[in-house]
Amino acid sequence: MTTTAQSTPLAEQPEQAIREQLSQWQGQYNGLGGGNLKLDLSRGKPGIEQVSLSDGLDGILQGNYISADGTDTRNYGGTRGIQEARELGAQIMGVPVENTIATGNSSLSIMHLVLRTAMDLGLWGDERRWSANTSETSRPKLLAPVPGYDRHFVLTKHFGIDLIPIPMTEDGPDMTAATAAVADPSVKGIWCVPKYSNPTGCTYSDKVVEQIAGLANTAAANDFVVLWDNAYAVHDLYEAGDSLASVFNAATAAGTLDHVVQFASTSKITHAGAGVAFASASTAVLDALDKHYSVFTVGHDKVNQLRHVKFLQGRLAEHMAAHAAIIRPKFELVEDIFSRELGGLGIASWTKPKGGYFVSLDVPPGLARKIIAMAKAVGLTLTPAGATFPNGDDPQDRNIRIAPTFGSLEEIHAAMDILTLCIKTASAEQILDRG
Numbered sequence: 001m002t003t004t005a006q007s008t009p010l011a012e013q014p015e016q017a018i019r020e021q022l023s024q025w026q027g028q029y030n031g032l033g034g035g036n037l038k039l040d041l042s043r044g045k046p047g048i049e050q051v052s053l054s055d056g057l058d059g060i061l062q063g064n065y066i067s068a069d070g071t072d073t074r075n076y077g078g079t080r081g082i083q084e085a086r087e088l089g090a091q092i093m094g095v096p097v098e099n100t101i102a103t104g105n106s107s108l109s110i111m112h113l114v115l116r117t118a119m120d121l122g123l124w125g126d127e128r129r130w131s132a133n134t135s136e137t138s139r140p141k142l143l144a145p146v147p148g149y150d151r152h153f154v155l156t157k158h159f160g161i162d163l164i165p166i167p168m169t170e171d172g173p174d175m176t177a178a179t180a181a182v183a184d185p186s187v188k189g190i191w192c193v194p195k196y197s198n199p200t201g202c203t204y205s206d207k208v209v210e211q212i213a214g215l216a217n218t219a220a221a222n223d224f225v226v227l228w229d230n231a232y233a234v235h236d237l238y239e240a241g242d243s244l245a246s247v248f249n250a251a252t253a254a255g256t257l258d259h260v261v262q263f264a265s266t267s268k269i270t271h272a273g274a275g276v277a278f279a280s281a282s283t284a285v286l287d288a289l290d291k292h293y294s295v296f297t298v299g300h301d302k303v304n305q306l307r308h309v310k311f312l313q314g315r316l317a318e319h320m321a322a323h324a325a326i327i328r329p330k331f332e333l334v335e336d337i338f339s340r341e342l343g344g345l346g347i348a349s350w351t352k353p354k355g356g357y358f359v360s361l362d363v364p365p366g367l368a369r370k371i372i373a374m375a376k377a378v379g380l381t382l383t384p385a386g387a388t389f390p391n392g393d394d395p396q397d398r399n400i401r402i403a404p405t406f407g408s409l410e411e412i413h414a415a416m417d418i419l420t421l422c423i424k425t426a427s428a429e430q431i432l433d434r435g
């Protein structure tokens with residue numbers, strides 16, 4: 001399947017030319033064999049080669065389970081994590097170790113705890129609770145930059161908290177919209193994936209970081225929280241990665257440190273789902289979290305924490321460069337095929353992230369669902385339409401999240417050929433339908 005990059009937007013081409021191309025594309029699509037393929041661009045997880053980079057974790061302790069301060073990691077205790085694991089988390093997040101905890105295997109579960117604590121138990125050791133107002137009109141709400149991470153949305157809804165979509169720009173969330181929204185006292189916080197955002201890949205600008213750190217000062221709610229999910233803090237595709245300003249410093253300067261909670265994990269550094277998760281916040285907030293952690297666990301997996309420290313200490317950058325060497329060609333292939341097949345046609349735009357796990361694709365409004373269904377019918381699975389929006393509802397039906405890390409280069413190539421063919425076919429049909 002070869003198509004050269006075109007310079008005339010499809011909609012501006014003569015009708016006859018569109019019809020001829022459409023008939024060619026339909027012929028190619030019909031020749032795909034209706035579902036015999038098994039391709040997938042929806043899996044936002046590391047590939048086998050990537051997880052294999054961390055197989056050295058196995059057996060690394062060689063019988064030495066004692067942490068630097070003499071703690072026997074095989075035994076109960078320590079809800080804040082061992083010191084050296086907290087140091088690792090502090091390094092990844094770029095925060096002081098005193099403000100960092102190391103926990104179990106999932107940052108998502110810390111986010112769950114933070115929402116639960118903010119809702120019902122209190123994040124600051126005082127009477128403030130988001131659940132104080134749960135009537136239909138004053139139900140707590142969180143701002144959700146869109147397109148965004150579907151699990152943030154599911155988690156939020158799980159607690160009966162509503163979501164207010166805020167458009168994403170290339171610099172981060174639209175801060176005019178966010179600032180206006182926090183004038184409502186039922187708006188209790190904002191979700192952020194500040195570096196290589198899921199799915200657009202954007203990194204928040206210094207100005208946006210400063211504005212977000214200041215939001216708690218302008219918010220009408222006195223229990224406003226910035227949920228700073230720095231899941232891709234060290235996941236650069238290129239040596240010169242994006243640099244993210246420190247929200248810790250910005251919040252310290254703004255006097256809002258009690259209103260920022262940061263998250264990270266080694267899920268996409270070592271073994272996904274078998275790593276160590278971290279959180280960073282003010283001492284008051286960490287104390288509140290600790291209190292509730294100690295109710296549901298007698299301590300996290302400190303043996304795994306120690307293994308991670310021994311494995312990553314002094315070689316985190318080198319380890320992440322090895323990940324990048326594996327996945328960079330996959331991202332570049334996605335970019336090459338998008339440019340070659342769709343460049344100049346005016347029917348799609350896509351992001352070119354310098355890190356993270358996703359590429360965000362926008363197709364003509366009203367076509368995302370159709371394109372995903374067309375791809376499915378010939379054996380290519382894509383992330384469901386609307387997944388990047390609260391309640392699965394993309395109001396323009398145009399965003400598709402592409403996850404290139406898991407498949408092989410051959411699979412990605414075949415999948416991208418099909419995806420771009422579906423986009424061209426559906427777009428040409430739409431243009432001709434509209435006359």
Ligand SMILES: Cc1ncc(COP(=O)(O)O)c(C=O)c1O
Nearest residue numbers: 106107108149193198231265267
């Ligand atoms: C933005 C973001 N946060 C959190 C997670 C999950 O992290 P963990 O495995 O630490 O729960 C993901 C996984 O895809 C993610 O993309």
